[in-house]
Amino acid sequence: MCNPCRPKLGATLTHEMGHALIRLQDWTFTLERKVEEGICEAISYEWLKYTVTNYDPSYTQKEAEIAKRVRIQEMSTIETGKYAAEFREARRAIKKYGLKRTLKHVARWRDIPE
Numbered sequence: 001m002c003n004p005c006r007p008k009l010g011a012t013l014t015h016e017m018g019h020a021l022i023r024l025q026d027w028t029f030t031l032e033r034k035v036e037e038g039i040c041e042a043i044s045y046e047w048l049k050y051t052v053t054n055y056d057p058s059y060t061q062k063e064a065e066i067a068k069r070v071r072i073q074e075m076s077t078i079e080t081g082k083y084a085a086e087f088r089e090a091r092r093a094i095k096k097y098g099l100k101r102t103l104k105h106v107a108r109w110r111d112i113p114e
């Protein structure tokens, strides 16, 4: 994988870590797919948001510019993707309640808190 493509790899890995995190909750039910995808997209988006590619010492200036574009593209893909509505709901809830309380609510009500 090319160095500046790392934001894309990171976005994928953090999304999949979201699925792993949900599996590790040992819920006795299967979460509705769109709700789970929304949570995973929100986790991935936050990782992208806080990744500052410009200051990665392993990048050349050109690589940093490419990485920045890849990062913005990935965020845009999440914002406009198949689960964009659920992503916005999950992101709002995680910002308001934190991930732990959001997951507790989901465990009880099987949906994103208001």
Ligand SMILES: [Zn+2]
Residues within 6 Å of the ligand: 015, 019, 037, 040
């Ligand atoms: Zn997924």
